[in-house]
Every structure is written in structure tokens, then in C-alpha cells.
Amino acid sequence: xxxxxxxxxxxxxxxxxxxxxxxxxxxxxxxxxxxxxxxxxxxxxxxxxxxxxxxxxxxxxxxxxxxxxxxxxxxxxxxxxxxxxxxxxxxxxxxxxxxxxxxxxxxxxxxxxxxxxxxxxxxxxxxxxxxxxxxxxxxxxxxxxxxxxxxxxxxxxxxxxxxxxxxxxxxxxxxxxxxxxxxxxxxxxxxxx
Amino acid sequence: xxxxxxxxxxxxxxxxxxxxxxxxxxxxxxxxxxxxxxxxxxxxxxxxxxxxxxxxxxxxxxxxxxxxxxxxxxxxxxxxxxxxxxxxxxxxxxxxxxxxxxxxxxxxxxxxxxxxxxxxxxxxxxxxxxxxxxxxxxxxxxxxxxxxxxxxxxxxxxxxxxxxxxxxxxxxxxxxxxxxxxxxxxxxxxxxx
Numbered sequence: 035x036x037x038x039x040x041x042x043x044x045x046x047x048x049x050x051x052x053x054x055x056x057x058x059x060x061x062x063x064x065x066x067x068x069x070x071x072x073x074x075x076x077x078x079x080x081x082x083x084x085x086x087x088x089x090x091x092x093x094x095x096x097x098x099x100x101x102x103x104x105x106x107x108x109x110x111x112x113x114x115x116x117x118x119x120x121x122x123x124x125x126x127x128x129x130x131x132x133x134x135x136x137x138x139x140x141x142x143x144x145x146x147x148x149x150x151x152x153x154x155x156x157x158x159x160x161x162x163x164x165x166x167x168x169x170x171x172x173x174x175x176x177x178x179x180x181x182x183x184x185x186x187x188x189x190x191x192x193x194x195x196x197x198x199x200x201x202x203x204x205x206x207x208x209x210x211x212x213x214x215x216x217x218x219x220x221x222x223x224x225x226x227x
Numbered sequence: 228x229x230x231x232x233x234x235x236x237x238x239x240x241x242x243x244x245x246x247x248x249x250x251x252x253x254x255x256x257x258x259x260x261x262x263x264x265x266x267x268x269x270x271x272x273x274x275x276x277x278x279x280x281x282x283x284x285x286x287x288x289x290x291x292x293x294x295x296x297x298x299x300x301x302x303x304x305x306x307x308x309x310x311x312x313x314x315x316x317x318x319x320x321x322x323x324x325x326x327x328x329x330x331x332x333x334x335x336x337x338x339x340x341x342x343x344x345x346x347x348x349x350x351x352x353x354x355x356x357x358x359x360x361x362x363x364x365x366x367x368x369x370x371x372x373x374x375x376x377x378x379x380x381x382x383x384x385x386x387x388x389x390x391x392x393x394x395x396x397x398x399x400x401x402x403x404x405x406x407x408x409x410x411x412x413x414x415x416x417x418x419x420x
Contacts, residue, residue, distance in 0.1 A: 098367070134290070139341055139344065140344075147341075148291060148339040148340040151291065156290070
């Protein structure tokens with residue numbers, strides 16, 4: 035039950051406002067990966083691997099929303115607002131004691147956050163990414179992770195996009211950059227489970 | 228009652244664990260500036276200037292404490308822990324509706340935070356600094372502010388150090404860098420009050 039090398043599982047943007055069909059931010063492929071993300075979480079915890087829940091969370095007045103989403107935020111009366119149900123995870127993915135949480139306001143989990151400081155303190159050099167959505171926050175995080183010299187893996191069956199075509203194209207692009215595209219089963223094996 | 232140019236008041240680290248004599252982080256000069264910081268806050272709000280409360284806040288396990296304070300954090304059983312009274316401000320400095328809050332884990336308010344993003348969105352180019360303590364978090368924030376091209380002022384009577392000598396030496400150093408050392412009275416005037 036010991037992992038072969040220190041890894042951290044990053045669960046990115048698995049929040050109700052991305053997973054609910056009624057939300058303007060709905061990611062069509064999102065609901066179908068909740069259970070595979072949960073399985074990845076359970077594997078990480080069983081192996082005592084670090085878990086980081088990365089969440090997009092915005093101040094109620096939207097002052098910290100991306101420029102390109104300002105109109106959408108206003109029209110929707112806000113989304114992913116800190117402390118509201120839309121910013122929470124679905125019940126299957128509730129953080130456990132010992133899990134870390136990092137709040138972000140942009141695509142990449144590293145942008146204007148203390149994620150790199152935390153991982154550096156933990157001496158973690160290998161990141162495994164899960165969540166939504168692949169072309170935006172998963173890819174931006176993976177590219178920054180590579181730039182920061184992390185060994186970077188993306189779980190193909192625990193990430194999702196609006197369409198299968200977008201998902202496949204992004205996984206191919208990332209593989210070409212040197213990012214390992216893997217599965218939850220392979221992640222479990224890499225943890226010695 | 229209109230301010231002459233857009234300014235933001237940053238109130239830095241005015242938290243009980245810096246202001247209580249029983250705390251290992253106690254800043255001896257801190258308690259004596261609570262009322263001048265409060266006066267600066269009231270001036271900023273009256274003039275509709277932006278107010279940002281910058282707070283040092285740590286996860287309960289201390290994973291995000293500075294390397295040089297790890298032993299101190301462990302020996303103290305933690306300090307400035309998110310959600311505990313020690314991380315809160317004194318009652319005179321309670322945030323008002325419309326004030327912003329930014330959490331940091333290091334000296335500078337800009338380091339691994341979204342402060343610069345917020346100020347950029349608000350088109351603010353002039354920062355006025357208050358709080359504790361002058362040689363550490365005030366100075367680190369002022370130097371990063373200068374590096375980011377903000378016009379930077381420090382309120383000499385609303386910042387504090389362990390001793391008067393340290394306070395004077397740091398204000399002199401900052402003045403020599405091009406930082407304006409000013410007072411709460413002058414801040415009120417600059418806001419058109």
C-alpha cells in the first residue's frame with residue numbers, strides 16, 4: 035500500500051456550478067466523471083498521497099472574475115461565489131480530513147495562488163490532474179506544472195470537456211508536450227494499490 | 228469629499244496574534260496604532276477609497292508557515308490559524324461592507340496572492356500602507372508595490388515596529404527608495420477630507 039514515488043492528486047473545479055446543467059458554466063462531460071474522480075480520491079487517500087482540491091471561487095461583487103466573463107457573471111447574478119452552494123463540490127467529492135484546498139480565480143491552479151509553495155514544502159514533484167474542464171483549467175494547470183518542472187499526468191477518464199472531440203484533441207496536444215495521459219486504474223497501480 | 232486620485236488603503240496584519248502581548252508574534256508597537264489605523268480606515272471609507280485588509284492566515288497544520296517560523300509555529304501550537312480568534316482583527320478594525328480581504332502566507336501582500344489582479348481591475352495605481360510590522364510585511368509589500376510600479380505611501384503613524392529605532396530606520400530606508408512617508412492627517416487631506 036505504499037506509493038512508488040510521492041504524488042499529489044489535484045482535483046480541479048469539481049464544483050456544482052460546473053456540474054449543474056442549469057448553470058451557465060455547465061461542462062457537459064462533467065457529471066459523468068464524478069464517480070471516477072471519487073475513485074481517484076479514494077486511491078490517493080488509501081495510499082496516503084497528498085490530495086489538493088483546487089477550486090474556483092469569486093468574491094460576491096465579481097471583482098475577481100476573468101475579464102472575458104464579466105458580462106456573463108453579471109447576467110447570471112454571479113456564480114462560484116465563495117460560501118454559496120454553487121462553489122461547493124458534489125457530496126461524493128467532499129474533502130476529507132488532511133486534504134488541502136487551494137482557491138483560484140483564473141484558469142491555472144498556479145496563477146496567483148500558493149499551490150507551488152505548498153507542493154514545494156511537501157517535496158512533491160509529480161502531479162496527477164483530475165476535474166474539469168480539460169481545455170481550460172486542466173490544460174492551463176498542466177502547462178504551468180510542466181513549466182515549474184513537475185512530472186505531470188492527466189487522468190483521461192477523470193477529466194472532461196464539452197464534447198468528446200475537444201477532450202480527445204486536448205489530450206493529444208498535452209501528450210505531445212510531454213504530459214502523461216493515464217487512467218484511474220493506472221493511477222491506482224502507480225500508488226502500489 | 229472626493230479624493231484627488233484613486234488610492235487604496237492596505238491594512239496589513241492588524242490581527243490579534245500580532246497585537247496581543249501573550250502571542251509569540253507580538254509587535255510591541257502594535258497596540259498603540261490601532262486607533263490611528265481606525266482613523267485611516269474611516270477616512271478611506273468616507274472618501275469611497277478602496278480598502279483592502281491583508282491578513283496572514285495559516286492552515287491548522289502549519290504546512291504554509293514560513294520555513295524560518297516552523298519551529299515557532301509548532302512550539303506555540305499554531306498561530307494566525309484560519310478561523311481562530313488569533314487570526315481576527317481587533318473590534319475597532321472590523322471590515323465594513325465593500326472592503327476587500329486578501330489572505331497571504333508570507334511577508335509581502337503580493338506574494339502568491341491575487342492582490343495585484345484586484346488592484347489592476349480597479350485601475351488603482353496609488354497604494355497607502357498601514358499596519359504591522361514595518362521592517363517585515365510593510366516593507367516587503369512596499370518594495371513589491373514599487374517593483375510593480377505603484378505609487379507607494381507608508382503611514383508613519385499607522386505602522387509600527389518592535390522599537391522606535393527600528394521604525395525610524397525602516398522609514399528612512401523606504402524614503403530613500405522613493406516611497407512617500409506620510410501621516411494619517413496628510414492621507415485625509417489627500418482624499419479631500
